[in-house]
Amino acid sequence: MLQAAVLACAASFGAPALARDSVAPASSSGVAAPRVSAGSDSASDSRAADRSAISASSREVADWALASGDAKGLPFLIVDKQAATLHVFDAGGRPMGSSPVLLGLARGDDSVPGIGERPMSQIRPHERTTTAGRFLGERGVNIHGEDIVWVDYDAAISLHRVRPSNPKERRLERLRTPTIDDNRISYGCINVPVAFYERVVDPAFAEGHAIVYVLPETRSAREAFGLDTTGRNVAGVVPASF
DSSP: OOOHHHHHHOBSSSOOSOOOOOOSOOOOOOOOOOOOOBOTTSOBOOOOOOGGGSOHHHHHHHHHHHHHOTTTTSOEEEEEGGGTEEEEEOTTSOEEEEEEOBEESSOOSOOOTTGGGSOGGGOOGGGOOOOOEEEEEEEEEBTTSOEEEEEETTTTEEEEEOOOOOGGGOHHHHHHSSSSTTOEEESSOEEEOHHHIIIIIHHHTTTSEEEEEEOOSSSOHHHHHTBOTTSOBTTOOOOOOO
């Protein structure tokens, strides 16, 4: 029998047995980082992403995605796990906005094989990771009719509006705090403020798809996305500034 948290995140068509969502306790680890200003619903209001507020790894991947053509002319999103921040860019590489996010409880970059088909009760705390990598994000709809974005479909990881359904989890409060110490709570799904999802994420998926880059935290972005030590991609293209 599917659990309530699974139903909340599962798509209505061909959904994995598990679309993971947060019911885990807060993590006390993490490094403080500057945060994006919050809106009325504890959400980050849409604003231009100040280049100085984006980490070096995020800038490098954004530059490479444009210069190499890896983004395929689509809007693209960068999930910076170490900064617990989402950056959204349009198809031309112009920043649409940035926001704090909630991520998987466990630190790590790889999902356990077959985890998307396992009951949530069988997913141990150290397996609750937000998978790193490059994904073709796709619109989806859960069984409640709520639109979501599938990121790593096989691992049942989606990007969706934060759901403050369990007061003990303090999800909205976690997004408000000035540090990232408490942003690790989910089973792997990426939770974003409601206003940011509707004003920035949703328009980025107007055509149904966008590229999602989830930066790693146990290895370098260069290793994860095929950049060599000079900052060139495997095809030898030097990233340009944006």
